Amino acid sequence: MANKNNKLIIAAGSLLILLLIGVTVLLISEKRTNYELTQEFQLEKEDLENQYTDFAQQYDELKLTVSNDSLSVLLEQEQLKTQRLLEELRTVKSSNATEIRRLKKELASLRKVMVGYINQIDSLNRLTAHQKEVIEDVTRKYNAASRQISSLAEEKKNLTKTVTLAAQLDATNISVLPTNKRGKTAKKVKDIVKFKINFTIVKNITAETGERTLYVRITKPDNDVLTKNASETFSYENRNLAYSIKKYIEYTGEEQTVTVYWDVEEFLYAGAYRVDIFSGGSLIGSHSFTLN
Template sequence: MESTQNKPAPAAQPQPQPKKKVPMYLIAILVTLGVIVIALGIKLFALLEDVEVAEEAKAYVEQQKDEMEGELNELIVSYDSLKTNNDSINERLAVEQDKIRRLLRVQATNAKKLQMYEKELGTLRRIMRSYIVQIDSLNTRNRELTEENIAVRQELREKEENIQKLSETQEELSSVVAEAQKLAAKNIVAVGLNSRSKPKDKISKIEKLRVCFIVRENNVAEAGSKMIYVRIIRPDEVVLSSPDAGMFDYQEESLVYSAKRELEYDNQDIDMCIFWDKTEELIEGTYFIALYSEGYEIGTSSITLK
């Protein structure tokens, strides 16, 4: 019993404090703030994505713009290479080049302007292709015309050469015919005559000179009236002139004749004589005698007087 009574009494246990409740309005505020934070996070993420997309779009627009500007510059060079000798086409090419330069000055900073850029570029390409077709067609036609022109010039040159050859042949034939048609004299004999028409060779006795000859037969020559001229040239090369100091044409010059006589030619041998009456002094020596008709020399002879 003593042992039981001597045991100490157990210590008193502390009483648990009752929990304080969080006010509902505070919970509502926290929930609201959480929702706002989440919404702002989502919005921020979306904005960041939009910024990234915008940057990518801007970079794409710039890249496309640079590429189009490069193509436009190439188009300007291409238009330059299309210039031809055709002034009308060159003027139209210059107009299109001006359009390209104006387009290059446009600041394509958004998709709408870029679309306009692409549309204009496509139009310019189509126009250039149409010019290429036109110019190719013109070049083809020019080549054809050049070839035709060369062929025509060659043909013309050949015809001119043929005409020249024919002309030369005709001239040769005309020369041959003229040579064949000209008269010729043979048996030309000159003598001095005294006042009684007796032959003399002393100049003191001579009153006239007689030149006799035969006009040869020529079936090619034209028949009809012919004028025969005689030139008697002294040893000192002075021509004994006629009383009328007449002249005739010979090889594009005019010559003095000593005497002349008309002949009615019938294509047969004809004997005839021409007389020169003494009108000036004679000198000793050999006299040269030449006969002419229709612009040709038809025979020569000589006589020596003492």
Template structure:
């Protein structure tokens, strides 16, 4: 009876031990699984941390690339207003992308793609501006060459103008008429009504001036205004009027004339006589008579009244 009791107890003990062993095995298996799972999670966490660090580093590189791109945009310089406006727009896009990248609003893929697009656009502007600058350099060189040629041409023209002026002056001098054998004297009328020469100031009724215009083949053929100025001993020009209507231009100035006569010159010798009627009694002394044509003095002479 006791053996049966003991056998039952042994069986219970053996069963309990088996259960404990089974539970222990399961516990060990669970602990191993948990340990393995924990290790996997740690590895995954490490991988995620590394990946996050790599992503951040890549983001920082792209941001740095964008910031360098912005510096490059700032260095681009052009006089083209249209390109300047486009450059400002692209700079604004780069700044906006940098801000969004720093705020983690873009994935690395999209960030790289947008940065690459902006970089290509910038390269296009660099090429365009370099081309424009090259063209500007060439244009400036051409302008300098044209300016130099223009200066040389202007200088040649100035020289030609000077030569022309000198030649015209020579032609003018060469074409100048000269009064040859110029004589002038006072006249009075006798009882027969004939005019005779007189040296008496109180008897002078007219002043006669005669000369011969010499032959000159260079001079222009045609009508000439010939002027006589009779200058009294006190230096005054004898004239009927003293206003503008009795003046003419000569030797770069303007002055009174005593008498004027229109003659027709045919490039050969031409005898000319001119008369002035005395209005008031003349003073005693030496009178100077000057002849002018083509605004130049062509001859002079003197006579004396007593």
């Protein structure tokens, strides 16, 4: 009987030892599993932190590519939201799986929003690039048109100048005969009482017909102009010039000879003299002569 009780005690003890060993193994296994889960959650948390940090930096880069003020404000708001969630994540314990999952879902939402903004920015950039091309094309066409207009204006100016030159009168065969009081050619300066000036207005079918005014200037060797009244002037190249003789003619477009006279009432001396003939604000002929 005693022998049988001993066997029962030994069996019960062995069973208890086996149970203790089993529980110990389970506890060690669970601890190891918990440790591994904790490490996994920690790694997942660190990965989330890195992703949130990258997102915040990407918003900085995106804002540099945007010139639209409204879009810049929206990007700023999303960046602040990202930074706020990052701060929340940093305060969450690695073992708090619920919060980590929530923040992981928030990150997925942020990713979708960012993709939408990237697409919108790309679209705006393409539109801006197209607008830039259009502006550059319009600018090129405007510059080309401006150059063409300038060229046409210059051609018109030159043509107008050519037509003006072609239409102006031309005095040729200019001669000056100094005469004495008997109407003969004066041999000496002191004997000159009159200048007889002859010239020819050439034929010009492009010139306007009708009454024309001719101005004759006789210039002495010292460039002083022979004139009866210094206040009697005509306009030439934006200035007023005194004249010696004023002559009206009826121009028909055909060649005609003109003769004018100057009565010498001033002191003359030997040297080189010059006669200039003007009409319509243009110099139409010149002639130099010498008195001995």
